Amino acid sequence: MDGSGGPRPAPPMRAADSDRAATVHVLQDAVARGLLTPDEGSDRMAAAWAAVHLRDLAPLTADLPAAPVPAPLPARTGAPGWRPLGLMAWEQVRTTVRRTPGRPGIRLALAAVLAVLLLVALGSSLLEAVFDGGPGGWGEEWDGPRDRWGELDPD
Missing domain, CATH: 1.10.8 (Helicase, Ruva Protein; domain 3)
Structure with missing residues (x-):
């Protein structure tokens, strides 16, 4: 009070x-x-x-109207799956290699992809030869000099 x-x-x-x-x-x-x-x-x-x-x-x-309520999004039934992902990837590739003035065409892009694949294959086979016992590689153990028939030299 x-x-x-x-x-x-x-x-x-x-x-x-x-x-x-x-x-x-x-x-x-x-x-x-x-x-x-x-x-x-x-x-x-x-x-x-x-x-x-x-x-x-x-x-x-006080003088502002209420914000409009957005419409609800449609319910999804599940994951979209691989088909939409594949279609998006295809569209990206198609857009990337589309012939436009001043940009290389699809043949040049395919040649570049093949060249990269060839370099990767060559590099991996070279690394395998070096590290896995190819000619002069590190995979062989040294146990001494050998004679001409491949036998260990007793000397």
């Missing part, structure tokens, strides 16, 4: 950071939809972050 004998009014509710952030989100949406100018939106957002009580936040969005 106050000095006049009447009931005391409830103190104003303090605003939480989540309340301020929700108000700023509404204001950002209003600026994006063209309901507020960027300057007006900026001023209102600054006032929202500076607000102490909930009653200070309400006037900042």
Whole structure:
């Protein structure tokens, strides 16, 4: 009770950071939809972050219409599978090798792919020969000099 004998009014509710952030989100949406100018939106957002009580936040969005509710997305029945992925990959390859002025054609692109595959095959066979005991490779163990028939030389 106050000095006049009447009931005391409830103190104003303090605003939480989540309340301020929700108000700023509404204001950002209003600026994006063209309901507020960027300057007006900026001023209102600054006032929202500076607000102490909930009653200070309400006037900042009172003159804005509610955001339209987006239509729900159609429900998916499952994973799209490999077919759409393959179609997208094919479309990417087709677009990449399409002949345009100043760009090489499909023959040059295929020749480049074949050259890379050939280099990979040659490199892998060379590495196999070196590391897996090919002629002069590291795979053979040295156990001494040999005679001309391949027998170990007893000397």
